[in-house]
Amino acid sequence: MYTITKEFHFSASHQLSHLPDGHQCARLHGHNYVVVVELRAKELNADGFVRDYGELKPLKTYIDETFDHRHLDDVLDFVSTGENMARHLYEWCAQHWPETTAVKVSETPKTWAEYRP
Template identity: 45%
Template sequence: MALSTALPAVGMPPGVFRIGKSFTFEAGHRLTGLPPEHQCSRQHGHSYTVEVELVADELVTPGFVTDFADLKPFKAFLDGELDHRNLHEILPVEATSELLAQYLAGWFVQHVQPGIPGRLAAVQVRETGSSWARFEVAAP
């Protein structure tokens, strides 16, 4: 007689599904809105980590909020447009982590979100291991 290895069924509680994926890029910047004596008014660089967070009330087959592979256009944008650049020279906003997070959320919503299941909930930008800024996208 063979023993069953299947786990017993459980009640599935209601809720929201949430996933996240991290990306990295290297870039420099200076904050032009600061007094000259502030250290961040001088050119400096960071190893940025950007995390996107997506949510869904229901999963798509085979049980995803979205396939992580569907986020490749976002990685391509970071690599092609931001990596090894001076952010204050290319961003249409001041190059703070807060505004970078909001800008990246806008880019994601416009260029990636229309073609994938799930909805962008937040973008977090880390300049260092101990400092970050997070932009939470308002629910529609």
């Protein structure tokens, strides 16, 4: 099995207002997000790739136009946790590239959420 990953970055704010008073994430705050998409294939294509990295540019465009420098609670119809973001981005990627196997989202250098069906 061959695996490739590509990393994308964006900055955004959110607020998990459903959390109890005093919880740091209940306050309005922001993150410098890192998104990693993973694709796998049993065989390489004729060019020797799982998929050409350049073909993943639509994900960068989607992230930049939809999430970058925005308040996530204004653009999402779900609770803006890293876990939910990972699933949302996985579903978007899987519609474009069937080789998609996982998406990871980091809100801080020490935290990661991953969606892998």
